[in-house]
Amino acid sequence: MGSMLFSALQMRGLELPNRIVVSPMGQYSAENGSASDWHLMHLGSLAVSGAGLLVFEATAVHPTARLSPGDLGLWSDENAAALERAVVFCRKFGSAKLALQLWHAGRKGSVSVAWERQQPIPKDKGGWTPSSASAIPYPGRHVPEALDEAGIRNTIQHHVDAAKRADAIGLDLIEVHGAHGYLIHNFLSPITNQRTDQYGGSLENRMRFGLDLFKAVREVWPERKPLGIRISTTDWVDGGWEVEDSVEFVRRLKDLGCDYVTASSGGTVPEQRLKVYPGYQVPHAEKIRRETGMCTMAVGLITEPRQAEEILVSGKADLVALGRGMLYNPRWPWHAAVELGEDFSYPKQYERSHPSMRSGDFLKPAR
Numbered sequence: 001m002g003s004m005l006f007s008a009l010q011m012r013g014l015e016l017p018n019r020i021v022v023s024p025m026g027q028y029s030a031e032n033g034s035a036s037d038w039h040l041m042h043l044g045s046l047a048v049s050g051a052g053l054l055v056f057e058a059t060a061v062h063p064t065a066r067l068s069p070g071d072l073g074l075w076s077d078e079n080a081a082a083l084e085r086a087v088v089f090c091r092k093f094g095s096a097k098l099a100l101q102l103w104h105a106g107r108k109g110s111v112s113v114a115w116e117r118q119q120p121i122p123k124d125k126g127g128w129t130p131s132s133a134s135a136i137p138y139p140g141r142h143v144p145e146a147l148d149e150a151g152i153r154n155t156i157q158h159h160v161d162a163a164k165r166a167d168a169i170g171l172d173l174i175e176v177h178g179a180h181g182y183l184i185h186n187f188l189s190p191i192t193n194q195r196t197d198q199y200g201g202s203l204e205n206r207m208r209f210g211l212d213l214f215k216a217v218r219e220v221w222p223e224r225k226p227l228g229i230r231i232s233t234t235d236w237v238d239g240g241w242e243v244e245d246s247v248e249f250v251r252r253l254k255d256l257g258c259d260y261v262t263a264s265s266g267g268t269v270p271e272q273r274l275k276v277y278p279g280y281q282v283p284h285a286e287k288i289r290r291e292t293g294m295c296t297m298a299v300g301l302i303t304e305p306r307q308a309e310e311i312l313v314s315g316k317a318d319l320v321a322l323g324r325g326m327l328y329n330p331r332w333p334w335h336a337a338v339e340l341g342e343d344f345s346y347p348k349q350y351e352r353s354h355p356s357m358r359s360g361d362f363l364k365p366a367r
Helices: 037-047 077-093 149-168 183-188 203-220 243-255 282-292 305-313 324-328 332-340 348-353 355-359
Strands: 009-011 014-016 020-022 053-060 097-103 173-178 227-232 260-264 296-299 319-322
Touching: 020 332, 037 053, 037 077, 053 077, 053 173, 077 097, 077 149, 097 149, 149 173, 149 203, 173 183, 173 203, 183 203, 183 227, 203 227, 203 243, 227 243, 243 260, 243 282, 260 282, 282 296, 305 319, 305 332, 319 324, 348 355
Parallel strands: 020 053, 020 319, 053 097, 097 173, 173 227, 227 260, 260 296, 296 319
Antiparallel strands: 009 014
16 A cells, blocks of 8 residues: 555546645746746746645735735736746646645735845835735734725735636646735734724624635636635734634635635734744644545645655645745655655656666666
8 A cells, every 4th residue: 555645636627646735935036927937947846846736836916916026926918928838838847736826915015025034115116005904014014005895896806817817827726825914814813804894803704805705716716626725724822813713714615615725824923922843733734624624735844754644644634735845855755755665756857867777777668
């Protein structure tokens, strides 16, 4: 019997060849939202990694939905054409199924790129007014505009339009970004949502925006294609969003046709209190899976093949995602396969790197 890490997983009409997922990782290298040559290299390298699913970085649905000017976007046909080039490239050379994370950065937006320490960009230097549930700024950043009902409708429509473009360029799956202190999370957390209308106050009301947005995307995203969401399962602060809230939110998402949940955490406020250790978020994925029956993706300091295998075998999650670990070692799935005694996918151009070649077996047929 083979490992669970390298077993297939079916979601709607999509079969993943294994349970290893490359997390979306912002590259801050787009040009007016359009993918650049950097993305061809970055995504192409990860597409041949042997992972079952590659999730493209958080992709803004509108220019004012960006975190930084370098964010990838999908608000225009030009953005779609540039990203399609990367999709075609990854399909030609890689084996991973291809996904994209849709997002709105919410109150954290209008800052410089990561290596410039994410400083607020002044309006006269190209900055913009970010949006949120309430006009409460993230410490040290711009005061956001609280979305009115028209703004909420427009934002949902921007996600719908971007989802249609993602389908048109052939992506297999969409993950809605509802975590890390970005817009959907701004509505969910009582720390950032102090509204008194139908989108604020009770848990039911605070969930409304995220559920309405997800429902609208599901209605235009093809039935055969999976649609998931990433959430912060807890804010890690008193009076914030809690794991029990996440369980209820996931129950409601499941009713709307959600196919999986990536269980991350934090990001609402800098004073969050969390202890980071290998697999520190896995218990939240396990709780959600157990209490809702939802397919879950575990993420967060999952670094070792046998650690990933144990998470799956013990029923804590259905998928495991690696982010920074994949940047550091983009052949992690190859090494995991060797350690677990499994075959792995690699391009024929790299055939001579296969461990079997060390014995001089140069006649091994190409895959």
